[in-house]
Amino acid sequence: MKELAAIAEKIRNGDRRALSRAITLVESLRSDHRQQALDLLAACGTGRQALRIGLSGTPGVGKSTFIESFGLFLVRQGLRVAVLAVDPSSSRSGGSILGDKTRMALLSREPHAFIRPSPSQTQLGGVARRTRDAVHLCEAAGFDVILIETVGVGQSETMVAQMSDLFLLLLAPAGGDELQGVKRGIMEIADLILVNKADGDLRAQAQRTCADYSGALRLLRKRPQDPEGFPKALLVSAIEEQGLEAVWGEIQALADWRREKGIWETTRKAQALHWFSEEVRSQLLEELVRDPNLATVLAQEEGAVARGEAAPAQAAAKIVRQFIESNNA
Numbered sequence: 335m336k337e338l339a340a341i342a343e344k345i346r347n348g349d350r351r352a353l354s355r356a357i358t359l360v361e362s363l364r365s366d367h368r369q370q371a372l373d374l375l376a377a378c379g380t381g382r383q384a385l386r387i388g389l390s391g392t393p394g395v396g397k398s399t400f401i402e403s404f405g406l407f408l409v410r411q412g413l414r415v416a417v418l419a420v421d422p423s424s425s426r427s428g429g430s431i432l433g434d435k436t437r438m439a440l441l442s443r444e445p446h447a448f449i450r451p452s453p454s455q456t457q458l459g460g461v462a463r464r465t466r467d468a469v470h471l472c473e474a475a476g477f478d479v480i481l482i483e484t485v486g487v488g489q490s491e492t493m494v495a496q497m498s499d500l501f502l503l504l505l506a507p508a509g510g511d512e513l514q515g516v517k518r519g520i521m522e523i524a525d526l527i528l529v530n531k532a533d534g535d536l537r538a539q540a541q542r543t544c545a546d547y548s549g550a551l552r553l554l555r556k557r558p559q560d561p562e563g564f565p566k567a568l569l570v571s572a573i574e575e576q577g578l579e580a581v582w583g584e585i586q587a588l589a590d591w592r593r594e595k596g597i598w599e600t601t602r603k604a605q606a607l608h609w610f611s612e613e614v615r616s617q618l619l620e621e622l623v624r625d626p627n628l629a630t631v632l633a634q635e636e637g638a639v640a641r642g643e644a645a646p647a648q649a650a651a652k653i654v655r656q657f658i659e660s661n662n663a
């Protein structure tokens with residue numbers, strides 16, 4: 335315990351090695367590590383708040399390049415920047431779209447930056463939990479901005495949006511008919527759409543894409559968390575470091591407005607409650623699956639469901655009833 339307090343102190347002083355080891359601890363799947371991790375998270379406290387920015391985009395749009403340029407831009411403003419990743423591919427196949435070590439070579443050398451690849455676990459839910467813990471630790475370590483990166487596939491975006499204050503969607507210049515390619519659901523969670531690669535031969539195409547998305551955004555239903563003019567589409571060039579100041583300006587304007595209106599607080603509270611109920615759900619499930627009294631009946635019911643002899647809901651009700659009984663006994 336004394337040791338945990340010392341590690342927490344190091345983290346609060348911004349020690350990146352201690353932070354890195356703490357994240358390794360929260361990512362561990364060992365149950366004895368889990369208790370230590372929870373103690374450490376508690377010891378780190380909840381005092382500080384960073385600006386949490388979610389960022390998504392399909393492979394190849396320039397996420398790493400953008401994070402490198404934008405991260406360096408923020409560091410030059412005197413800010414401390416942490417980069418976390420949620421990579422659904424790494425949980426499924428062990429291979430990773432985001433986790434390559436050579437990414438963001440310049441930013442990773444900055445003393446005021448911290449880059450952490452995605453935890454690789456079998457379930458996306460597990461990855462989300464650990465990333466939430468990592469966000470908490472990075473806040474305790476006093477980072478001003480936490481960028482949470484994910485790939486543009488399905489659930490992982492919703493998950494990252496649920497742990498971010500702001501959500502950015504990165505796109506590449508596209509032909510006119512490709513607008514359909516971006517799912518409506520993703521456009522609905524984006525606060526800023528950044529059309530990257532607005533340079534050289536791609537510039538004119540990027541301008542057209544940006545105009546198309548501006549138009550499409552205006553057609554979306556107005557959201558209560560937006561001031562006039564948001565969400566909006568902007569042009570950037572990650573390679574030429576163009577448009578970064580404008581992006582940061584818009585992020586700050588939006589964040590300030592939301593803070594002023596109390597939306598910031600309300601959103602954080604709703605997110606905390608969301609993760610609380612997710613935790614209750616998954617911890618209960620873990621307890622249930624681990625319960626030795628249930629192993630046989632669980633296997634039996636699985637078999638019955640697979641053979642079509644029991645309805646899933648019926649089998650689940652039976653398991654839950656037995657779980658409650660076995661814990662009351």
Ligand code: GDP
Nearest residue numbers: 392393394395396397398399531571572573574
């Ligand atoms: P990620 O898969 O989304 O992380 O994309 P990367 O950052 O690895 O970039 C994919 C490719 O797009 C690389 O060849 C980059 O050099 C290129 N790229 C990234 N940003 C820009 C940009 O602003 N302009 C141009 N022209 N190319 C870019």
